[in-house]
Amino acid sequence: MPGRKIRAGTASGKAVVCSAPISFLGGVDPANGKILDADCDAKGLSVAGRVLCFPYGKGSTVGSYAMYQLRLNGMAPAAIVNSSAEPIVATGAIIAEIPMIAGIDVSLIRNSDDAVVCADEGTLELPNVSEKHVVTNILRCKGRILLLKRSNSVGSYRGQWAGVSGYMEPHEPDESAARRELEEEVGLGRSKLVNKIPPERFRDADIVWCVHPFLFDVKDQSISLDWEHQAYEWVLPEDVAKYPTVPGLQKIVCRLLE
Amino acid sequence: MRNPMHLTREEERVLDGEEGEARRKAMEIVVALGEIYGAKRLIPIASAQVSGASFKTIGDAGIKFLEDFSSGAKVRVRTTVNPLGLDLKRWESMGVDEQFFSKQARIVRAYESMGLEPIYTCTPYLSGNRPRRGQHVAWAESSATVFANSVLGAMTNREGGPSALAAAIVGKTAEYGLHLKENRAPKVKITLEGIPDGLVPLAGYVVGKIAGNRIPFIENLNLSHDQHKSFGAAMAATSAVSMYVYRKRGSRRKLDISQVEECISIPASELRDCAEGFRGQDSWDLVAIGCPHCSPAELRGMAKKLKDRKPAGDSEVWFCTSRRAYSACRKEVGILRKFGKVICDTCMVVAPIEKMYKTTVSDSGKAMVYLPTLGKQRTSFRPTSALLEAISR
Numbered sequence: 001m002p003g004r005k006i007r008a009g010t011a012s013g014k015a016v017v018c019s020a021p022i023s024f025l026g027g028v029d030p031a032n033g034k035i036l037d038a039d040c041d042a043k044g045l046s047v048a049g050r051v052l053c054f055p056y057g058k059g060s061t062v063g064s065y066a067m068y069q070l071r072l073n074g075m076a077p078a079a080i081v082n083s084s085a086e087p088i089v090a091t092g093a094i095i096a097e098i099p100m101i102a103g104i105d106v107s108l109i110r111n112s113d114d115a116v117v118c119a120d121e122g123t124l125e126l127p128n129v130s131e132k133h134v135v136t137n138i139l140r141c142k143g144r145i146l147l148l149k150r151s152n153s154v155g156s157y158r159g160q161w162a163g164v165s166g167y168m169e170p171h172e173p174d175e176s177a178a179r180r181e182l183e184e185e186v187g188l189g190r191s192k193l194v195n196k197i198p199p200e201r202f203r204d205a206d207i208v209w210c211v212h213p214f215l216f217d218v219k220d221q222s223i224s225l226d227w228e229h230q231a232y233e234w235v236l237p238e239d240v241a242k243y244p245t246v247p248g249l250q251k252i253v254c255r256l257l258e
Numbered sequence: 259m260r261n262p263m264h265l266t267r268e269e270e271r272v273l274d275g276e277e278g279e280a281r282r283k284a285m286e287i288v289v290a291l292g293e294i295y296g297a298k299r300l301i302p303i304a305s306a307q308v309s310g311a312s313f314k315t316i317g318d319a320g321i322k323f324l325e326d327f328s329s330g331a332k333v334r335v336r337t338t339v340n341p342l343g344l345d346l347k348r349w350e351s352m353g354v355d356e357q358f359f360s361k362q363a364r365i366v367r368a369y370e371s372m373g374l375e376p377i378y379t380c381t382p383y384l385s386g387n388r389p390r391r392g393q394h395v396a397w398a399e400s401s402a403t404v405f406a407n408s409v410l411g412a413m414t415n416r417e418g419g420p421s422a423l424a425a426a427i428v429g430k431t432a433e434y435g436l437h438l439k440e441n442r443a444p445k446v447k448i449t450l451e452g453i454p455d456g457l458v459p460l461a462g463y464v465v466g467k468i469a470g471n472r473i474p475f476i477e478n479l480n481l482s483h484d485q486h487k488s489f490g491a492a493m494a495a496t497s498a499v500s501m502y503v504y505r506k507r508g509s510r511r512k513l514d515i516s517q518v519e520e521c522i523s524i525p526a527s528e529l530r531d532c533a534e535g536f537r538g539q540d541s542w543d544l545v546a547i548g549c550p551h552c553s554p555a556e557l558r559g560m561a562k563k564l565k566d567r568k569p570a571g572d573s574e575v576w577f578c579t580s581r582r583a584y585s586a587c588r589k590e591v592g593i594l595r596k597f598g599k600v601i602c603d604t605c606m607v608v609a610p611i612e613k614m615y616k617t618t619v620s621d622s623g624k625a626m627v628y629l630p631t632l633g634k635q636r637t638s639f640r641p642t643s644a645l646l647e648a649i650s651r
Contacts, residue, residue, distance in 0.1 A: 006290055030319065061309075061398075061418030062316050069319030085294045091420045094286045095323060102294075 009099030023059030292432025310419025456641020492623025538638030
């Protein structure tokens, strides 16, 4: 995953992930590296030697010194991964010599993931997690959008509702993949492209789905299904939440229609 | 991906460690903050003010860092320091214990060995570190930062302790935030419909709450420099902004207020309500005056009011000030000392008062924010004149 360098260096270790902001002053025990902050879902885990992932720092600027104390006690994290960098943690990482990157969506990381941080490149790798690129097409007709119910013959998310989606071939441009899937699955490869937004990523078990979303307008609601789907419905966008869908579909629909 | 900052060859050399490890680390901090905030380059600073000087706030971790760091680091610009946890000369009479003193002494040694001036005050601008209009500085200490930006017309972000120290060692800071003219325009206009006597600090308190993270514009603000000092300190304590823009009554000074997106009026009654909310109790362990540190004019004003009176009440009394003001007002200090202790280098916010007292009254809006949390005090507000009444007869 690409981010940006805050403090140079390379490190690897098991991930410790906290979804809430962390204060190193009072929030982490300097003696043993254990997270004390009650707001933190990783409370009780030790950061020592781990790749510590959290959205951003909070609290007093003395927190930078507290990170230095962790280093002196041999309890510093191996690396720090933030969604956005702020001065307290950045300064602390520099004085405590902890490799650090920012600009990473930490919600894609799970506790105990093997994590490799190469801060000079600004990257985080999760060797045991694979990233799969897929396209998801939302078809719109007269204010309604098309949901397809995935069949029992497909490889993933059987029986769940989705857009017109499928894997991208290696090196295939995403728009070509989008039109190919439209043609194969519903016979509408020549529809009018209305919107395209940057990929959204979702974590599910050992896979990070990198979803490339597209919005197409069609004139006619009659479609023909292939083997990958067992049913379809044209629904109002606000009703997507009522269907059991593949991960993140509602968010993608909202952002495409914005 | 944003373009990284442009560094000169000289700056690159420092970053590569060619001038030693301490300067490399300092440069790394300055550059990292610049990149976080999208700065394009570094700019020279005229001075620095470093916070994080009291053992109470930075603890053992801070001591360890400063001691390790100080071995190879020297500041390149004039640098003053925030108040310590004690008065270096009068700590025993303050009631500070030996252990705290020895920890504090290590911090002082580390700072002084790095070339910081032994001036421990939140009012560096009254102790010779006074930037001119348009000069760039790197100041921590929120009350000094807001005074520098708003009253002196200097330009500084609200630095943290470590980042101000790093800037002092490099002699530069990254050009972002309030160092750029376009970020200094007010976003909200606040009209104070009247400030009742003695409530200027609470006006700052209320303005800060309303401003949030928007620079306020305050029309018809007729305050002395000393009143600006306490107004701005309180505003900075309740907001994330380090600057206000003001115009005196009748002033025709041209100001760019084109970005003001909201106008809010504060009636005098709201300030009275605020004072009532901070009324607390009528007897206190400690009467604390001087947050920010008393200026020479304030010491003189209080001495004048007290000189024909006698001490009263059984509260401990602290007049907190800078060494500079203390030395400039020997005679007045003599008068004030009949009523309490005149203390330098420290104040009620960063001294370990939680070990000594339970209830404190102050005339400071800033202290209303920090005494309950940092000082664990049951806290009351009274105007300065009411405090002088309470400690004399």
